[in-house]
Amino acid sequence: MEKVRTRFAPSPTGFMHIGNLRTCLYAYLYAKKRGGTFVLRIEDTDQERYVEGAVDVIYNTLEKAGINHDEGPDKDGGYGPYIQSERKSLYLDYAKELVDKGGAYYCFCSKERLDGLKDGNGVAKYDKHCLSLSKAEVEKRLAAGEQYVIRQNVPTSGVSEYEDMVFGHIAVPNEDMEDNILIKSDGMPTYNFANVVDDHLMAINYVIRGVEYLSSTPKYNLMYDSFGWERPRYMHLSPIMKDAQRKLSKRYGDANFEDFLDKGYLPKAIVNYIALLGWSPKGNEEKLTMEQLIEQFDVDGISKSPSIFDEAKMRWLNGEYIKQMSVDEFVEVAKPFFEKSKVKDKYDYKALAKLLIPRVEILSEIPEKVDFLEEFGKYDTAMFEHKKMKITKELAYGNLLAIRQDFESEDDWRDENLKQRGMALAEKLGCKSGQIFLPLRLALTGAATTPGGATEMAELLGKKESMARLDFSIELLKNEL
């Protein structure tokens, strides 16, 4: 059986966009699913867009995402170099070979002449002007050191076709394709060309990339044909959208892997979620590990239409991953967020973690959930009115006074003990326990939703602080009655 080889070929232009990461993921999943090889290649032929350090971002992202490439700049598999700028010398020779085979030709046209070709809309299609140059003429101008580019020679009639693995049959009229530049005047190859040469040389037989290449793929195939190389199979992927009209992109922010990490998303959850954006597993289970993704990945499940990125769902998934964490694991990933909060160094993170795990979906919620421990003051007492529990401000006030008196002598301030005590008090007063605990929780925190029940909050705060807050709240209520 043919050995599958796929690749991810990013340009080092900055952070890793979530859409790129998904393309990468699918290429990885497909290779692994078929027992093949996944190759990382850096496409840095455009020197102008190169960003310092961007290659490290790529390595870093793949590692965090759990995508392990089998070959790449740092893992030689015998098909290197894996960085295009280091392969520079290769391309010109192949371009010349293509010229000899009739698949390309030299072009000496000036920018001015090219501009003159543009129509009213500024759209130009090259007119194959230099294709008619005689071989002798070309030699002469080359020898004279004239600046040139090499263009692909696309047939002017007929139709180019191929079978895409997700979109099916694709047919493009040759006359709609242009003679694109293969070798730029600086001697560097364009993406189109470097891609074909490298994919062939690296024995990539499954090309997985964004739909933006769907309709230009026939041009790639034409090159493979001219060279006499075997065409790869193609799998094109629809884009991830921000909404129905706009593509999810850096321009709108929050589209990078790093951004989500900063917001407190777990790499596993991000990967799991984007795997589901544009692909659906056969079964109903959506929370899947990388192993399960590999196991279940299937071209059949890939969707042809663009999908809108839904952060709410990723958030839910993230919460699911957090819920299954141990206290230690949680403290480890949550630490930076604790440090950003007001409780920094003042509380036992483990104790907080226990309460937070079932209540937090993304880590950046931590400060807002925990700041009340250090921040307490005047709040809206309307919260004490609770219809369903039959609690009014008057009742709350009365119960709070009773609680204060009853708890005063208690020195065991642990959650369990306080809970018992509260229950006993409720019985003594002949009221529902909720009528004790709800007012107490509010009096202690001043917040409608808290990361735990009344007595858990009390334990965290300690007796001294708890009593002080009780007094404060009692006073606050008293003034309003």
Next chain:
RNA sequence: GGCUCCAUGGUCAAGCGGUCAAGACAUCGCCCUUUCACGGCGGUAACUCGGGUUCGAUUCCCGAUGGAGUCACCA
């Protein structure tokens, strides 16, 4: 605009001629509970429109509409 594609709830999506059209997120309600959560149960909500083909179309074909991509010495 030309060309290439795409079209099921608010979102992700199953479906591949006959289904009361799955499931998940979101949303709403109920239950559990000792208050916040977790959890459990249930509800609302979709085949873009018009022609065909067929005994029968969400499903196949054509058209319209809407959307995406592409038309660089960027990838």
